[in-house]
Amino acid sequence: MKILNVDDNEGARYAKTRMLQHAGFTVFEAASGEEALRLTAGERPDLVLLDVKLPDIDGLEVCRRIKLDPATAPTIVVQISATFVEGVDRVRALEGGADAYLTEPVQPDEFLATVRAMVRLRRAEEELRRARDSLEQRVRERTIELEQANAALRREMAERSRLEQDLQRQREALYRSERLATMGVLLANVAHELNNPLTVVQLQIDQLAEEARDRDLQPRITELRHAAARCLQVVQHFLALARRSEPQRTPVHLNTVVTEALQLLAHVLKINNIVVHQHLADDMPLLDADPVQLHQVVLNLLINAQQAFPESSPSRQVTITTGYDAAHSRLVLEVADTGPGIPAGIREHIFQPFFTTKPPGIGTGLGLPLCRSIVESHGGSIRVSSQRGQGTIFRIELPIQPTGVPMQLTPAPAAASPPPTEGAAILVVEDEAAVALALAAALRRDDHRVDTAANGRQALQRLQEQDYDLILCDMRMPELDGPGLFRAVATHQPHLLSRFIFLTGDTLSPESQGFLQRSGCLHLAKPFTAADSRRIVRQALQAQR
Template sequence: MKEAVKILIADDNPVIIAATRRVLESAGYTVISARDGEEALEVTRTQRPNLLLLDVNMPKMDGLETCRRIKSDPQLAGTFIIIMSGTHTDSDSQVNGLNMGADGYIPRPIANRELLARVEAMLRIQAAEQTIKKYSESLEELVAERTRDLREAQEKLVRQERLAALGQLAGSVGHELRNPLTVISNAVYFLKLVQPDADQKIKEYLALIEKETGNAEKIISDLLDFARIQRVERETITVPELVERVLQRYPLPDSVNISLDFPVGLPSLNVDARQMEQVFGNLALNACQAMEHGGQLKISAAVEADSVKIAVQDNGEGITPENMSKLFEPLFSTKPSGIGLGLPVCKNLVEANGGQIKAESQPGVGSTFTVYFPPG
């Protein structure tokens, strides 16, 4: 509607302002005015008119300088400006005004009908430009969205190809790799047994070999677990019993304090206990790795709706929002070691047992992984 179109008349002649105002208001436009260039610039900043009718000769700042300043301001450059003058009507003056950034130049005197026609033509051009700008922005968003979709599809295809190769690798060499690792582990155990008084350097190297052998063993286990179809052998087990098994199988470092919170009367679970030991052991070890200098690990359980939920919570470094959506994707990892199969294996095992796993995290505060099971 025309009432929504605001036109600013900038002229030091009150008679011209009044006459032009009558013409424009009679056509339904909202009209505001300024008496000099500085005021015109300020009104443009504060009221953002759709169109500015600008006289050339004005006090404090002439129309050409006012036009230049408006067009050079990124916040105001979209303001449409028509310069109007009864003295600077020659061709050079008009070219100079347009070079200053004006969108139009009208020599005075001008008939009312022609003034309205020029104003309406300029507003149509402005509306068309705004429409084109919106279409351009929408197109840019669409292109960006399609580019993201294409990139995600490519990444998914690469992951699938890598997973297929990993599956073949796991099936063919996984067990063969475990044999030399077992020999190395046994050798380390024997050396520690027969050399209890070895110097500190030897003990450090033996501990390093033992640690890295364990890491390699875990990578192989993850490969095999991810590649093969999981068979569930269910048994009834309470949550405290399950967690006790986890902590015996996966001892935590001394720098991590653990607290347990299990309410009385918590329903038992009907799950594959060995698989769930692996799940919660992996979650507990991940939590410890997130607390490099030690921290608090809490394992709690509760009944929520028709499920028993078990939460593993740490106060470590947390996970960034951009990584949260990728946590359970195979081959995604933020760790310098490992191949990114630990959490996907956990997810597969939990779902094979009829459960769900969810993650929440806040960078710098910590993470919570919650597993939901139907009661046994």
């Protein structure tokens, strides 16, 4: 423990130094205030024994300066005086920063006891400071640990939230995929079920047209044909939605697609008081595209516009515009409406499957996703621009072939029918009785001998009893279907295999497609007309000769 003994009286200074040294303290001396300040700053004593009366700077000022300096402020100052011994002097010293005040003469025991008390105070303060510093260090370290743990926890929570979001998106994607798959199966089944009655309708219309002698019936028959054609288009759209397949490209005139779509929806638009404005550009290049899929796109956009109008909307107008961007070799189709517009928060979701703001039973949320899928499969793009209260514009851009030039679409010459071949024995294998009867009636008008069977098992019995020139066989039947009958015949009567013509409305099934390719047989897709059935029968009979 180091003590600085400051006294201008050499004898008094010597006496105090000797007592302190005998008590075990390290002592160094100063005879003036300036020297005391210099040694205090340099040696950093633990305690300064400071005489009040000094020749240059009095002890009170020296004490004040020591306590003002942050570096020396912790130093214990014990002031001592033989001159200033009044209570007021003691008060002045203590208020000036002194830690203790002694008056001389002072007894050696009292002197050393005071010094030792101040030393204990100094040590207690040191221990308290060290404890405080240690505690502050521990607090800092713990704070850093907590901050690191908190940051790690935040990262873990963010990662967990991201994983949960990813999982939720995967679940939603799986759910949408399952719904799309279910929708595809449903639409395929609906299309198949519609194909049979549509086949009956078309065959009966053909029979009625051939047998009707009253000319007044012909316009009605024509109306029936148009109605059946509209039903057929609906079935084709169902299949297009269910297939989600690659486009079956062929030269297409975009204006023709638009016109046909408007014709199909003319009645719906009319009863909803929607005025349609057409701005179809002349001399449009042909587009290498799937006409059925493009027809579906235009239909969906028109239906979407029709359903966007609120019941009280005073202005119900839809404008369809086509154009040719020669600089970028692209055709442009715009469908604009004067409806209420699409809010910004909804626009970013409208192309997501099953997202819809329409009431239950009005929309499925599949129309616009299908549009985007079809457009993108053609290498094009679809964008939407809309403002609340100012309507909506859907803009589609489709690339054309680089060599495309403006030209008129001319109808291809009709395929020549094979020469008539009458009097053949034909077996119609069809589980739908109405289809079987209508088809048999159509074939009998060509003088063919026609028998029917309701399934493959009945057909096998017929084939064992009689030889047939042709076998018109449905693909899907109870008990024994078309492929099953074909395999059974291959085992027992292989010479009949080349006489099969398959009737199918199930072109979606990869198994059915694979079977038809492997068999090499002719096939006729439902729904078909009497002319279609006669043409393929004549073709098959002609091939046998």
